[in-house]
Amino acid sequence: MSELYAARRTRLRDRVAGAGSAAALISRPANVRYLTGCAPPGAALLLGPADDVLLCGRPLSGDPAEGRPADDVRVSVLPSRGGDPVVAGADLAATAGADTLAVEEHHLTVTRHRALSQVAPRLRLTDLACAVEGQRLVKDDEEIACLRIAAEIADQALGELLESILVGRTERHLALELERRLVDHGADGPAFPTSVATGPNAGRSGHLPTDRRVEEGDFLSVCLGANYRGYRCEIGRTFVIGTTPSDWQIELYDLVFAAQRAGREALAPGVECRDVDRVTRHVLDAAGYGERLGAWTGHGVGLEIDEDPQLSPAAMGKLDACVPVTVEPGVHIPGRGGVRIDDTLVVRPEADGGPELLTITTKELLAL
Amino acid sequence: MSELYAARRTRLRDRVAGAGSAAALISRPANVRYLTGCAPPGAALLLGPADDVLLCGRPLSGDPAEGRPADDVRVSVLPSRGGDPVVAGADLAATAGADTLAVEEHHLTVTRHRALSQVAPRLRLTDLACAVEGQRLVKDDEEIACLRIAAEIADQALGELLESILVGRTERHLALELERRLVDHGADGPAFPTSVATGPNAGRSGHLPTDRRVEEGDFLSVCLGANYRGYRCEIGRTFVIGTTPSDWQIELYDLVFAAQRAGREALAPGVECRDVDRVTRHVLDAAGYGERLGAWTGHGVGLEIDEDPQLSPAAMGKLDACVPVTVEPGVHIPGRGGVRIDDTLVVRPEADGGPELLTITTKELLAL
Secondary structure: OHHHHHHHHHHHHHHHHHOOOOEEEEOOHHHHHHHHOEOOOOOEEEEOOOOOEEEEOOOOOOOOOOEOOOOOOEEEEOOOOOOOHHHHHHHHHHHOOOOEEEEOOOOOEHHHHHHHHHHOOOOEEEEOOOHHHHHHOOOOHHHHHHHHHHHHHHHHHHHHHHOOOOOOOEHHHHHHHHHHHHHHOOOOEEOOOOEEEEHHHOOOOOOOOOOOEOOOOOEEEEEEOEEEOOEEOOEEEEEEOOOOOOHHHHHHHHHHHHHHHHHHHHOOOOOEHHHHHHHHHHHHHHOOOHHHOOOOOEEEOOOOOOEEEEEOOOOOOEOOOOOEEEEOOEEEEOOOEEEEOEEEEEOOOHHHOOOEEOOOOOOOOOEO | OHHHHHHHHHHHHHHHHHOOOOEEEEOOHHHHHHHHOEOOOOOEEEEOOOOOEEEEOOOOOOOOOOEOOOOOOEEEEOOOOOOOHHHHHHHHHHHOOOOEEEEOOOOOEHHHHHHHHHHOOOOEEEEOOOHHHHHHOOOOHHHHHHHHHHHHHHHHHHHHHHOOOOOOOEHHHHHHHHHHHHHHOOOOEEOOOOEEEEHHHOOOOOOOOOOOEOOOOOEEEEEEOEEEOOEEOOEEEEEEOOOOOOHHHHHHHHHHHHHHHHHHHHOOOOOEHHHHHHHHHHHHHHOOOHHHOOOOOEEEOOOOOOEEEEEOOOOOOEOOOOOEEEEOOEEEEOOOEEEEOEEEEEOOOHHHOOOEEOOOOOOOOOEO
């Protein structure tokens, strides 16, 4: 695994050197983990000019959830009152003779950036921009293997919930139970706060669980994901509580299902991201729900639950093979509830069988 | 309650005007909530030059955990593809005729700050610095009432755990169970990720729960807190598993207990923060554990779990009445484990009975 991280850092180093910087300081946690295998809270990675140093504010915990640093990364633990690892990194770069340092301006605050200038006044700070995020877009086999396990864990947790009694239980309890099951099945934790939405809440994007109890006749929409070795997936399903879904529920469900299928089927290398969004959105738009849709209908996943690419009308760029994305349209009708259906898939060429569905729980409209 | 938020905003407005700015844009979530009663993810508050506007990227959820905006705050929901509320706030300030806008440079990234300059090039951006954090330091009665409830919830959750069977259960499961109990007792959620540490992990600050199971003879240290209406408290206790603690366990426990008591007893209005840290640290230092201590031995709590003041050797400033702080020394011996004891207290003058202990679970060394 150490070679993998070394190759990622070499690729970044080449890019940084090509842009005229001797060194780079990476502070965004997911980027630090991508390049070193490890991201203790607040740590920063100094890439060159000499060796690669992971600066940490406290000793490594050794916990698998935090990861382990690659063998060829030097770990430097600041003394217990040693301040900010990012500032220490700039100081180290200057001491090691760098004259230019590329930093992540989209992650550093104005105040922190100023502290770097103050600790190393002769160091010219440039913007690394989203270079590491760009590298993270296409996933390698190890990353996809982690995502596959994460999806399997989420499927298992959701499957078990469906076998239990739901009526009378609150959204909060169901969400906590799902998170416990994720951990039972080997997740390092939930990938994001689990959303459970019943009745009039169902179908709301990012709904925070409340004390509302599940009732007969409700729509129940659930969105959860597992974090496995830092990699995060997402699955969302909507069910009906009771024996027979009513007509409006069946209609709305079929519509959202059709939209989600259209999005899934549009995934292929070379396709514009906004075109995937457009075909998904079109189905709902044509049925008069265009105004109720959010800003996007899907997004990339990986070391963060919401990363590039974005599937939205304004998105630039095309999909590549081995890019994992969600397809997750939803409609929420105020006062009535709604439907969301959400899968994580990996973009694959048609010759390889087309998009690989990671979250395999059924998308039939189940009555629970 | 709306008058309370209006008074907070008036105080801030006076300060901003005194510093020569016509308007301020508040983006740090806890600060937005403090001034409006509400903080949907990503929202920003524009204070003046005309009315006060809460800019949101999506409609308010109405969930109590998110809060409700004060009546005299205008809520402006950006259209679903309307971009960043902070950028929209700068645009609105410029349109409303402001020539200067104070922003939170310690919260805005360099990239976002640049986007503000671009959307409103004639607007001079100044630094609001930690003006709102400064206002948040001393808590009013409503805030302390929320903290008191949060502490009561944490005490209840911990008390119930102590009555259950612990041997053989993993750190992760115990942490999840504690979080479920917090919610059962009315918390909006945990105040921070619950820490459960057994055996060689016990006593480690901020330990992330692992799959290690509780064994006879272990130290078990637990740190948890409830979030109630946005306010967060903290409690930490260490127990021994089995019937008789061994000698080294009793000695270490008594030592940390003495250090924690010294810190608690030092809390009074007018006392230097670093002096509270010094008396706490001194007890452990004298016993030879000085090197094992972290950078601080306590910190303020409120809308964030870790806010000013800091109780550390380098801390500037004195305690005031009605400032809630934690006192939480701990010692961890690699390979053996350790002890942490953590309370949330409110600083009160001696005439009012001295420091008010919010987290009342016993600090006897219990053998469970």
